[in-house]
Amino acid sequence: MKRFLLIALLLVAGCGGTEIVREPGVEVSGAPTAAPLQGAPVPDGAVRIAVVTHGPASSKFWAIIRNGVDSAARRLDVLVDYKSPDVFSVERMSELIDQAVATKPDGLVVSIPAPGLAPAIRRAVDAGIPVISINSGSDVFRSLGVLVHVGQVEDRAGLEAGRRLADAGVRQALCVNQERDNTGTDARCAGLAKAMREVGGRSRVLHIDDEDPRTPSEIATAVAADGVDGVLATNSIGGLAAAQGVAGQPVKVGTFDLGPDVLKAVEAGKLLFAVDQQPYLQGYLPIEMLALRARYGILPAQHDVVATGPNFVTRDNAAQALELSERSIR
Structure with a gap:
């Protein structure tokens, strides 16, 4: 098996931390069994996914979500650009979503903590970018054209x-x-x-x-x-x-x-x-879903909730x- 080099680039921005992570994926012989939903398959190592959440970098809870995101990126050979506001701000989140859309990623992961994010999310969907929501938004994601929600109701x-x-x-x-x-x-x-x-x-x-x-x-x-x-x-x-x-x-x-x-x-x-509510899964699963969609055109049932909770300790x-x-x- 080929040896790969881990590339991790950490950028610091006023809106919060941004991290791009790339590590080896799994080499699969043979052709994919399904064509992507739009365009040609994206080769391994070339999938780019943007993540915009409302959780501040200082939050221990959101650190677990970030850990899930980064773990999926490493295992699946995906480039991830993760951003969040320093403090809760619908306006800043909307700006971050628009900025992410402008880079034309292969997928976008967002949390939807407030109705004010609807216009920015609709702009992403209208631009043809597959969107998955996490954590907050189980009650509104379908109306915005979001493919799947990963979290608890x-x-x-x-x-x-x-x-x-x-x-x-x-x-x-x-x-x-x-x-x-x-x-x-x-x-x-x-x-x-x-x-x-x-x-x-x-x-x-x-x-x-x-x-x-x-x-x-x-x-x-x-x-x-x-x-x-x-x-x-x-x-x-x-x-x-x-x-x-x-x-x-x-x-x-x-x-x-x-x-x-x-x-x-x-x-x-x-x-x-x-x-x-198993935040690790809320970070990991959307990266996996969007990577599989970009590469092979496969995705769980659309417009459903992939429930990660509640579980009681x-x-x-x-x-x-x-x-x-x-x-x-x-």
Whole structure:
């Protein structure tokens, strides 16, 4: 087998990190069994995929997605250009999508956290670029012409998480949401509200700044004021803040997303559960799908959700998840 040279180029831009990764793919003898959907097959090593997400480079959660992207790029011999804003910005994301489209990649991977991204995504689709969405956007991707969504259906995930809290006796719930106007986190809170209504309970939303050191006390104040007996956080930082804020009280806390600190809190019984949407798969699978489409014209059923979650980590299975979390896989 031929020896290949790993080429990794890291560029730093004001909008966040951009990385192009190239490593060996698998050599296959014989002709491909299917022709691409448009034009001639793209040879191995020549596939270019652009990725634009709303997750900042500093996020541990998005680092796992990035790890999945880079792993797929290495294994499949794909050039990947990954960009994200330094802070959440629909306007900047739209600019990054337009810039990616101008380079005419063989595929585009995007997250869709807000309706304001629709025009930029439609421009990509109209330009003939295959688009796959990840993480946020399960409720809108079909209407935008996106081929597949890889992630979890957020309202369903919120509903299942809420039912777990209800089974633990929760009837007055607080949804701690760190990202105002994010349709994905809003849907999680809506799912929790539905679960509470099913058992005659209720819920309300508390918007937080998950980088503010006062957040645990703000959560504690909201819990005391409303007689809350259960909290669901829409991200791991909020979950840890909630666990800290209600420590010593008979309040059940669940959270979305993992991380070593979250999993240790689950093991210790400080968190009832953590929802794992498997972000590594959200990074890996779209690169694999778009590479196969570019080379052979094959793709899973279009306009479907490839569900990566929800999966629940509890005290029973936290140890195994912790080992993978420390490797940026879970």
